[in-house]
Amino acid sequence: MATFSAQVQALTTITISSSSTYPTEAQLTQFLTDGAREIINILPPDLLQYCTGATELDDSPTPFAISSETTVGKILYVTRSDGTRQQPCRKIPAIYSDLASDSDNLFHYGTTTDPVYWIKGTHTDNATTTASILETFPEPTNAQPAVVYYVAYPNAVAYNGSAITNFPDGAEYLVVLYASMKSLLSAIGSLQIPPDAF
Numbered sequence: 001m002a003t004f005s006a007q008v009q010a011l012t013t014i015t016i017s018s019s020s021t022y023p024t025e026a027q028l029t030q031f032l033t034d035g036a037r038e039i040i041n042i043l044p045p046d047l048l049q050y051c052t053g054a055t056e057l058d059d060s061p062t063p064f065a066i067s068s069e070t071t072v073g074k075i076l077y078v079t080r081s082d083g084t085r086q087q088p089c090r091k092i093p094a095i096y097s098d099l100a101s102d103s104d105n106l107f108h109y110g111t112t113t114d115p116v117y118w119i120k121g122t123h124t125d126n127a128t129t130t131a132s133i134l135e136t137f138p139e140p141t142n143a144q145p146a147v148v149y150y151v152a153y154p155n156a157v158a159y160n161g162s163a164i165t166n167f168p169d170g171a172e173y174l175v176v177l178y179a180s181m182k183s184l185l186s187a188i189g190s191l192q193i194p195p196d197a198f
Contacts, residue, residue, distance in 0.1 A: 004032055004176060005159040011180040014187050016159065022190035023183045025159045032157035035178030036164055039171055040073065040153060050168040052076060053152025057136065058145040064134040066119065073151030080115040080136050080146040087115055089136055089146070094120035100137035110137035112144065 005016050005028060014020075016028055023031065040051050053071070057064055066072055079086035092100065092108050097118045099108040110116035117136040140146035152166050157175065164172055 001162045003160050003162050004028070004157065004179065007176045008159075008180045008183055011176070012183050012187070014183055016183070023186040027186060028159040028179060028183060029156060031179040031182040032159065032161075032175055033154060034182070035175040036154050036157050036167060038178060039174050040151060040167070043168070043171065047168045047171060048151060051151050051153075051166055052149055053166065054147050054149050056145050056147050057140045058142045059140065062135070062139050064148050065131050066134055067132040071153045071155055073153055075119065075134065076149045076151065078117045078134070078136060078146060078148050080112075080117075080138070080140060081144040082112040082115075083144055086147060087113055089115045089117040092116045092118050094118040097135065097137075112138055115146070117146075 002010070005025070008014070008028060009016055014023070016023060016025060018025060040048070043051065051073075055064060055069075066075070078089040078091075080089055081087070090110075096105075096108040097120060099105040100110045100116050100118075103109055108116065115136055115138060117134060119132060119134050122131045122133055134148060136146045138144075154164055154167065157164050163169075164175065167175075
């Protein structure tokens with residue numbers, strides 16, 4: 001299969017090389033990466049499953065810092081080991097996270113066979129939110145880890161690549177169309193109207 005750069009050049013007739021200016025190879029890589037993210041955001045569930053990533057949580061780290069992960073999209077589901085198998089975690093509102101360890105609270109209490117998770121912001125002393133984190137209860141350990149499954153965005157879709165990992169093959173042409181459109185806009189933006197044109 002042709003590289004993404006060759007496909008974009010075929011659609012736009014714009015020369016994209018190491019010496020080109022609008023767009024540059026770096027800009028084309030950014031257009032392709034942005035396009036992949038845009039397409040992932042509108043994929044139906046049956047295709048979104050091809051874009052799934054996972055991160056295991058044990059005693060280091062215990063929480064999952066969502067906001068510091070640039071390739072993490074929507075959280076799909078969370079599981080936690082009970083020592084034998086991965087149990088599905090129930091999502092509870094973050095406001096009730098302190099009740100997850102309260103055995104008298106039947107709705108929000110988490111156990112090894114019925115674990116819970118929540119997403120909340122952390123803050124500094126002046127109450128400024130610094131990060132969004134996902135936590136589970138009971139806390140994961142090395143022997144009983146939790147696994148967070150999420151929509152995984154590609155880190156970068158290189159201009160000289162010909163496939164996008166963790167992405168449905170049948171939708172790759174949409175990324176090329178997106179990058180072609182952005183490349184045309186870049187080329188148009190670089191045009192100068194001669195002073196005597198009017």
